[in-house]
Amino acid sequence: MADNGRVPTNSKTATPAPARRRELLATAAEVFAAQGYNATTVRRIADEAGLLAGSLYYHFDSKESMLDEILSAFLDELWAGYDAVLAAGRGPRETLEALVTESFREIDRHRPAVAIYQKESRHLAAQPRFAYLAESQRKFEKLWLGTLERGVAGGDFRADLDVRLTYRFVRDTVWVAASWYRPGGRHRPEEIARQYLSMVLDGIAVRT
Amino acid sequence: MADNGRVPTNSKTATPAPARRRELLATAAEVFAAQGYNATTVRRIADEAGLLAGSLYYHFDSKESMLDEILSAFLDELWAGYDAVLAAGRGPRETLEALVTESFREIDRHRPAVAIYQKESRHLAAQPRFAYLAESQRKFEKLWLGTLERGVAGGDFRADLDVRLTYRFVRDTVWVAASWYRPGGRHRPEEIARQYLSMVLDGIAVRT
């Protein structure tokens, strides 16, 4: 498990069955993603999971710690994937392709978490508990911006585009896919990545 | 608070002064955009506006009606702009360019409203009061999808891309710009639109 610098809050007594934990976290993530974190009541989560509100506190310290666990688990896995991509030491264009593909795979696996991250990370990052969100964002920017800049320097990418704007466009378009992507739908994540890369690399206009 | 030469209205209207109304709506939109609608308390809005919570109810029926007014005002102006673009009767590529440019102009003018729309529209559209959000979304899809399909049929756009996927990418990337765009920043909306169009039409890869 990759570490993002945060201590996992593992309180209570002897830990409850991790299987049930993951189950509850999955439904919580689903509700958080659908309704928003603040709009979601802990009673609603319990209702969806088939138990009563108070019973959730046998498994978790608080509503916030559920959110925390959902987001950090996602980020840990995301960065594990990214680090593997970087370790391959490919050129800028291939790295970008691999990063995009990896991102869509993560959306496929952590769709609710990505949706929550997308909606809430900005104002969560202000809280000390979620400081790792801000740190992750910085690493994220460094990674993608660096890849784009290497590509421009190496002649792979156009030099007449504002790299920072391009970075934002690329980043956002990848992640907002979580808002409409449905696992098991018509498109596999790799196919979505392929189409997206084709569009962003070569454009949608017919070449004359 | 960027606009309007403020008029010290002494108009004897039965309803409260519309100038004050707009002022309060502007700060409400700002807070909604920053914290999310549900996470925003009516006391926080009042605090930001320099009055007490109860006093807001002299101007508005409810917290929800503030949100309603913010969103519908934005959508009215947005569609006025889009209709003007369509009335020009241009070809697919020029229409797409005009639509994108117009969208970034709307982000410039209604940034908080766009950010709120982006975050909340999905689960708001279920409520009957906000049914117009769903309707607007349908019109939106018809408009953009139609433009893309005409472009493919006319040979302006590539035929080997999934039109529906392309539509989603284009749509999302335009609107999420509201999350990082700051009016008065380095980039004018027209410049952002130009860069974005260049990227999406011709791609970021160097042509070989």
Add this chain to the structure above:
DNA sequence: CTCCTTCCCTAACAAGTGTTAGGTAGGTTA
């Protein structure tokens, strides 16, 4: 002067919020 409108405040309400202390059925272990 008095009347009236505009705009805000005071002070509370009822409903809903996250959370907790203590209890309990059922299975596992000794």
Add this chain to the structure above:
DNA sequence: TAACCTACCTAACACTTGTTAGGGAAGGAG
């Protein structure tokens, strides 16, 4: 058998939420 642990429920707590009724200061109109 008894002791123990897991996973849940019951029933409430303290607090925050959106909202409202009534009052009052300021200022123009008669």
